[in-house]
Amino acid sequence: MLFGKKKKEEPHKGDVLLAQGIYLRQPVMDNGHLVFNCFLRSLIVFLLVFGSIGGFLSALDISYNYLLVIVLYLVLSMYFSFLYAAPKFLYRDLGYILFFAVFLGAIYMFRLYANSGFYVIINAVLSRAQAYFDLAGVREYEVQINNEYLTVAVVSIFVGMVMIIILNIWIYSTMSIIWTVLLTFPLQFIPLYMKLNPDAIYIIALSIGYLAVIIFKANGHYLAFAWDDPFHVRGLKKDRITYTQDAGIFRQILLSLLVMLFCLVIVVQAVFPVRAFEGSFKNDRLREKTSDTIANFVLLGFAGMFNRYPSTGGMSGGQLGGISNVRPDYQPDLIVSYTPYSNEAIYLKGYTGGAYGDNCWESIYQETEAGSETEVFEEESLRKEGLTLQREMVSGGDYSAYGVMDVRNVGADPAYLYYPYYTLFDDYSIYTNHSLMSSAQGLGYQKENKYSYYPKVVWEEELGETLPEQIDTTQVDEVYLQVPDKNKQVIEEECAKIGLNSEMTENEIVEKVRDYFADNIPYTLNPGSTPRGEDFVNYFLTRNRKGYCAHFASAATLLFREMGIPARYIEGYAFSLETALASDENTQKEYEEYYRGYSALGRSTVLDVEVTDAMAHAWVEIYVEGFGWKVVEVTPGSAEVSDEDDFWSAFTEFLNGAANSDGNNINLGDLNLSQFSWLVDVVLAVIGFIVFIYIIRMVVRKAVRFARCHQKDRKEAVIARYADVCDRIRLCDKGFDACRSHSEQMLYMSARYCAIDNRDKLCEYLETVSFSPAEVPEEVLQTLSDMIVRVRKAIWKKETWRNRIKLCKR
């Protein structure tokens, strides 16, 4: 008969055995109503979200409808918190689905408000950034609804909703402080970077939230559901009966934190105000290192952070403005064998820019008539000047000299030749049509050219002392004096700003421009790319006012032209004497073969210099009356450290010590790793400590287990061994927990590991040993011990490697 049959009730089902014959039913405690509990927990979420978003808005000084935001945050926090009070998981899931439906509907209905509010916030951020970074101007987004008070509140509510959902899940399930901080704090970085601090009330709210999470994470009692009893009976294994949660404690802790942090914030603000705090820092490395990049981002958005064409150093063929960040790879591009003869840098000429066009220096071959390329190349390669110097050398001039330079291409653009100043080529006709950048005419990869050149070691004092108007410009192409109309006004203003005038000689103008650049425009490898539609030189001189060699050389070229000095833009490689002296000596090559004549350094040796892409450079050539073209360097020295930037190299060095052997700092991009070397020690120490504690814990556990299993009381020892075997099985298979009695456990062991003979008898023995206070014969204990040993060996034998590792670790 199926109906009306009553199931036999187990006498102490669910009760806890406290001692033989003494049972504990479900303990009771007045731990507050579940709804109140949920409300208190929702307060933590509310405080964190309100502190985070409210703090961000208050730092930017944006007003909004506080009441609306607070009420909705509270309601939403409580809603999601109460979902956990639902009697079934299904209801909670339905609650989420319902919310998402409402959320989608709301965001559709209020999209204009949200959009406008978002733009109000973005405009406020940009406006603050403009003031902080001293930018000439920033974009401003058009706001469709002008009621900022409402629109900011709407967007805050939508953002808050997302944060509340995520935080609620974390706080209920893991009470994770790391995730809580990661979700709520990064928003503050934006105002903090611009030294804007939120109001104290938001700091207090955030602090209460963080400390509450820390406290409950440390102590537990945060994860509870509607169906939970007031106490968790964690089983006899742990002999521990713990309460699940308590609204009273939640309330009192939140109140304590509120009072404590409120007092603390007031006291700290009184004793150590913001200004005193900010004045206590001697430097501000973060902002020094990143302000350029951030300012570019503010000015240009994401586009300003990326290069429009690849540039890892090296040649750019006259293209300008597309590089946001120059990131050389520091690999050799050229190997140059030569003999140092002067303190001056060696310039290897590659590309010559003639007319300044649309953000580029056009090749001088572009407008060349067919058949006249050889002449152009002779002019570009300064044949006339070379021949002059050659004549001086032949005639035995005091400061004349002759040199040979081997240049091998190991990584440079093969479209160019890289030759030293005042080289005389054997055959000029082979170098034509440079505008096509034909690699056949350049220095091919792994090819080596031997150049004969006549260095001008000493410049006569009278050279360059001519007024620009006295220069015989008929000797040079008129393109070298052209300033495009679009740049005319900016260049004129800049000339006035620099203080250039027609009374100045060539040398004075060059000196003035160089000094002005050095004093007023900083050098940076991260200038940001030029916005589309903007002129490179104009943008550099009027708005950006920072840049690398191409910026300075381009601007200077136009400035010189404006002042009447023929000038052209040159790209190539340049390296200093220091770089050369740090290179390897080439003992295979004779000094006499490579250098003759006057040397400012006296007799030296042949060096093999590795010229990396970081040594790629742009400079200016001006025409000097009485001689011809000469190099003019206008790029100021870099204040930036440009050490090894390869990640692994930098990291390896970082691990090896705070500073490298030269005492220089180690940098990874803009980050000075040397400052954080202590962090490695701390991290290693913490990891070491954790590993040490882990090992100690493992050893102690094993020792305690061993002691229990080998105690003098044979009966207790057998019980401990059996419990140990059960723990091992439980570790390998959670399903073992379903076995509630010794007979079920033995059946499981028999089925999974090894057959147990006389199972019923052994089970009876085990029951006696476990529950009877009477003495147990030695042979019974021995039989049980043998069985346990057999099962333990079988576990090891039959389990997977993964489980064996688990067994070893326990």
Add this chain to the structure above:
Amino acid sequence: MKRIRNIIRYVVIVILDVFIMYVFHSYINLLLLVGLLLFPFYSVYGLHKVSQEIKLDLFVPEEPMGKGEEFQVRFLLHNPTVFPLVNVTLSLEIENGFYGSEGAHFLNLPLRARKDTRAFYPVVMDYCGRFEIRVRNIRLTDLLGIYEKVIPMETERECLIFPLGSERGQEAGQMYRRSVTEAMESREKGYDFSEVSGIREYIPGDKLQNIHWKLSVKKDELMVKERISVSAMQLNVLVELCNDDQMRLESVLELADSVTKAFVSQNLPFTVFYYSVNQGSLRDCYIGNEIERVQWMEMLLYDRCYMGDGRVEELFLQQNPSGGTYLYIGAGLGNEDAENTIFGEMGAVAQLRSY
């Protein structure tokens, strides 16, 4: 391990905060840092204050409870300070003093500030005896879970759990009458069952009926007649408190409860004998009414059972060699005659025996 984890987590948070403060020159993080640095002191100080002021009250029912009946143990933690604690752990020992079975566990509770924290343990005992609960110590954990303090306690409470014998009035009455008849026959044969063995000073607890009033008036202090407990008109009941693995003593006690309750309800006086482990000798107790019966039961449950062979019958016969009839309540041998025996559960018997 949990404490170490908490310390590491806290240190990581502090380092992170210092890092952000240093890198961003952030004033918020300064405030947070001050809070984070002060909070451990607040937490540990709070723990210290609580440890000085905390009080524990433990309540169990004052009246004896019946076997299988649920009763409540009440814990009351009193914290007069303003510092709440999330984790307070009581180290509890639970024991049945009569059987000597014991267990230990921990009870974890919150500790509210300036308030009492109450928890209730609904307990059921399958065996009669003496329920004892002891709190050995209280372990307090601070709010950050990084510092613990153990306060020794010796709070102890106990509650007696009586056997609940079934109604055996008719069988017990017949047994009593049969025993008295045998005693009368014996007296007719010349045996004297009434005997005062000595006079001694009154000890609180002595029965009023044993006071020697005349002598007391003469000596101006209470004197008591000490009797040999054998009386011709009374039944001697021997209760064997020897236990075995099957816990047959439970059935013996239930049977003793049934029989003695029946005697009292029928106004049949009797003397109970049992072996006291605490005293190491035979104890007797005259019972004439329910109050005396309850007192005897309490006395018995304050004692302890023993394992092995029975002792009460042997000792009784040594002390009373002159012969007579008595009712033995204990584990039966299985060959008892039905006429002189009342059978209980699990082989427990109440058998009329003569010697």
